[in-house]
Amino acid sequence: xxxxxxxxxxxxxxxxxxxxxxxxxxxxxxxxxxxxxxxxxxxxxxxxxxxxxxxxxxxxxxxxxxxxxxxxxxxxxxxxxxxxxxxxxxxxxxxxxxxxxxxxxxxxxxxxxxxxxxxxxxxxxxxxxxxxxxxxxxxxxxxxxxxxxxxxxxxxxxxxxxxxxxxxxxxxxxxxxxxxxxxxxxxxxxxxxxxxxxxxxxxxxxxxxxxxxxxxxxxxxxxxxxxxxxxxxxxxxxxxxxxxxxxxxxxxxxxxxxxxxxxxxxxxxxxxxxxxxxxxxxxxxxxxxxxxxxxxxxxxxxxxxxxxxxxxxxxxxxxxxxxxxxxxxxxxxxxxxxxxxxxxxxxxxxxxxxxxxxxxxxxxxxxxxxxxxxxxxxxxxxxxxxxxxxx
Numbered sequence: 169x170x171x172x173x174x175x176x177x178x179x180x181x182x183x184x185x186x187x188x189x190x191x192x193x194x195x196x197x198x199x200x201x202x203x204x205x206x207x208x209x210x211x212x213x214x215x216x217x218x219x220x221x222x223x224x225x226x227x228x229x230x231x232x233x234x235x236x237x238x239x240x241x242x243x244x245x246x247x248x249x250x251x252x253x254x255x256x257x258x259x260x261x262x263x264x265x266x267x268x269x270x271x272x273x274x275x276x277x278x279x280x281x282x283x284x285x286x287x288x289x290x291x292x293x294x295x296x297x298x299x300x301x302x303x304x305x306x307x308x309x310x311x312x313x314x315x316x317x318x319x320x321x322x323x324x325x326x327x328x329x330x331x332x333x334x335x336x337x338x339x340x341x342x343x344x345x346x347x348x349x350x351x352x353x354x355x356x357x358x359x360x361x362x363x364x365x366x367x368x369x370x371x372x373x374x375x376x377x378x379x380x381x382x383x384x385x386x387x388x389x390x391x392x393x394x395x396x397x398x399x400x401x402x403x404x405x406x407x408x409x410x411x412x413x414x415x416x417x418x419x420x421x422x423x424x425x426x427x428x429x430x431x432x433x434x435x436x437x438x439x440x441x442x443x444x445x446x447x448x449x450x451x452x453x454x455x456x457x458x459x460x461x462x463x464x465x466x467x468x469x470x471x472x473x474x475x476x477x478x479x480x481x482x483x484x485x486x487x488x489x490x491x492x493x494x495x496x497x498x499x500x501x502x503x504x505x506x507x508x509x510x511x512x513x514x515x516x517x518x519x520x521x522x523x524x525x526x527x528x529x530x531x532x533x534x535x536x537x538x539x540x541x542x543x544x545x546x547x548x549x550x551x552x553x554x555x556x557x558x559x
Contacts, residue, residue: 172304172308172433174301175297175301175304175305175308178296178297178301179296180296180354180355180356181296181297181305182354183350183351183353183354183355184292184293184296184354184355185308185309185312186347186350186354187247187251187347187350187351187354187355188289188309188312188313188347189312189313189315189316190343190344190346190347190350191251191254191343191344191347192312192313192316192317192320193316193319193320193340193343194254194258194340194341194343194344194347195320195340196316196317196320196321196324196417197320197323197324197327197336197339197340197343198258198261198336198337198340198341199220199324200220200320200321200324200325200328200336200413200414200417201324201327201328201333201334201336201337201340202219202220202261202271202275202333202337203216203217203219203220203406203413204216204328204333204406204410204413205219205333205334206219206268206271207219207406207407207410208333209268210268212520212524213404213406213407213520213523213524213528214517214520214521214523214524215268215520216403216406216407216520217400217403217404217406217407217516217517217519217520217523218272218513218516218517218520219271219272219275220403220406220516226275226276226277226278226279226280226282226283226510226513227279227280227282227283227286227505227506227507227509227510227513228283228506228507228510229279229280229283230279230280230281230282230283230284230506231283231371231375231502231503231506231507231510232368232371232372232375233368233371234280234283234284234366234368234371235283235284235287235371235374235375235499235502235503235506236362236364236366236367236368236370236371236374236499237284237287237288237366238284238286238287238288238291238498238499238501238502239287239291239360239361239362239495239496239497239498239499240360240361240362240363240364240365240366240370241284241288241360241366242357242358242359242360243288243291243292243295243355243358243360244351244352244355244356244357244358245357246284246285246288247285247288247289247292247348247351247355248348248351248352249348250281250282250284250285250288251285251344251345251347251348251351252344252345252348253278253281254278254281254282254344255341255342255344255345255348256341257274257277257278257281258278258337258338258340258341258344259337259338259341260274261274261275261337262334262335262337262338262341263334264334279509279513282506282509283502283505283506283509284502286501286502286505286506286509287498287499287501287502287503287505287506288498288502290497290498290501290502290505291361291497291498291499291501291502292355292358292498293305293306293309294489294494294497294498294501295358295361299489302486302489303432303440303482303485303486304432304433306432306482306485306486307428307429307431307432307433307482308432310424310425310428310432310478310479310481310482311425311428311429311432313421313424315421315425316421317417317418317420317421317424318418318421318422318425321414321415321417321418321421322414322418324336324414325413325414325415327339361494361495361497361498362495362496362498371499374496374499375503377496378492378496378499378500378503381491383491384488384491384492384500386546387484387487387488387491388488388503388504388507389542389546390444390445390448390480390484390543390546391481391484391485391488391504391507391508392504392507392508392510392511393511393539393542393546394448394451394452394480394539394542394543394546395448395451395477395478395480395481395508395512395539396508396511396512396514396515397452397511397515397535397536397538397539397542398451398452398455398474398477398515398535398536398539399512399515399516400512400515400516400518400519400531400535401455401458401519401531401532401535401536402416402417402420402471403512403515403516403519403520404519404520404523404528404531404532405417407523407528408528408529408532409464412464415468416467416468416471419468419471419472419475420471420472420474420475421475422472422475423471423472423473423474423475423476423478424475424476424478424479426475426476427447427475427476427477427478427479428478428479428482430476430479431443431447431479431482431483432479432482440482440483440486441483441487443479443480443483444480444483444484445480445543445546445547447476447477447478447479447480447483448477448480448539448543449477449540449543449544450473450474450476450477451474451475451476451477451478451480451539452474452477452536452537452539452540452543453474453536453540454470454471454473454474454536455470455471455474455532455533455535455536455539456533456536456537456540457470457533458470458528458529458530458532458533458536459529459530459532459533460529461529485501485504488500488501488504489501515535518535519531519532519535522534522535
């Protein structure tokens, strides 16, 4: 499987792709609306960043307690149910006069749901596509994420100005409802990938099995930490430039899209493994310029170039799939997704705190420098031989 056309002809991939795309669009629109709403109400860069990336913090709780459900639930029903819960939660965030405590309680609940749905989603992708099509499939999905984020941030900025943040949140709720419908009517019913009931004990056993494997642990750290720190930079776009935040987010999504197309479709397979860490460095280095408070065109160019580096995740995810037994595939990918989002939430909180103590520009430079140092520290370890079947 070498072309996107072949990919889209694969049974069930198109409805799966459509479901994910609708959910990304909903998350993008709702995140911008909620961040704008919270910043307008509080004037706090920290609370603004947390409102946009706060669900990510709850992912670590879900990964530690609920992730065994990712392989033990029927995938179609689980994907549809998760979309409906997010629909209801997003609609609740639009209630006028909702207290900040209630807002962040809902955000935490949505994060818990997201921790399981990510594992269900990408475990199902492994069932829909043959092994040789996985990287191409993830590439197309990442491209869709880029397109949906470009459109979502552009449309979100327009909707916020026309409908208000609350009205925009209701639009996001409708998008989640549509995603649930596509999952129900477009995907086939499948049995769970693993037997047994989901439980905290089962989750812990699988987590220990994965994280006690040195090759898996190195991959998880490379997938979670460097790009999480850069998402912390992105969480400051609203306080950095409230009137242009949508443009910053859209250009970051465009850069990510370009990187996924290049790496997923055009870079020969023998070269891909060598690109993982250079791409992580590309992700961080352009943000160092923010400490100089560059003019807006230069800042926008830096954000666009940086986001090409997100394509490193394609290479690292492919290694993760190759290392992991089939019965743990959903759990392993869900742990990756939850850990990545949790680190993004932590980074957003850290970046927001630094911005309040200094400025958004200084905070961005510090986060980028930390990302560079972490990547350099991981390079030596990642060059050690990785053996399939390490579990």
